[in-house]
Amino acid sequence: MTIEEHLIAYIAxxxxxxxxxxxxxxxxxxxxxxxxxxxxxxxxxxxxAEYRITVPLREVSPDNFRNVETIAALVARLREEGKNRI
Known part of the structure; x- marks a missing residue:
């Protein structure tokens, strides 16, 4: 299941x-x-909880949560940033 599919199911x-x-x-x-x-x-x-990421307060904005695509992109970016810190 992709991030988008998971988010659509969760939101529904x-x-x-x-x-x-x-x-x-x-x-x-x-x-x-x-x-x-x-x-x-x-x-x-x-x-x-689901993706084991930290969403910094500065990322909590209507632009990042306007639709499932933008939320999935945020998750992917934060996961990648987390990998790069290790």
Whole structure:
């Protein structure tokens, strides 16, 4: 399962009663009121637990959480940065 597929399933389960119909990588999560500001922090917690990354506060912005594609890109970037620190 890709990061995007996992995120779509998580978002559907958490905020859409398990129904991912109409939700894809480009769906504007905030504009469609699927995720609000408190939901972003719930997503951050999930990302940190699921992918064993640290999401710095400076990365917690609407731009990084606008859709599944941007969240997946953030996860991939933070994972890569974590590897480079070792």
């Amino acid at each position: 389960d958490t905020w859409l009663d398990g129904d991912p119909d109409g939700l894809d990588g480009k769906s504007p999560l905030i504009d469609l009121n699927i995720v609000d500001s408190s939901g972003i922090f719930e997503l951050v917690h999930h990302l940190q």
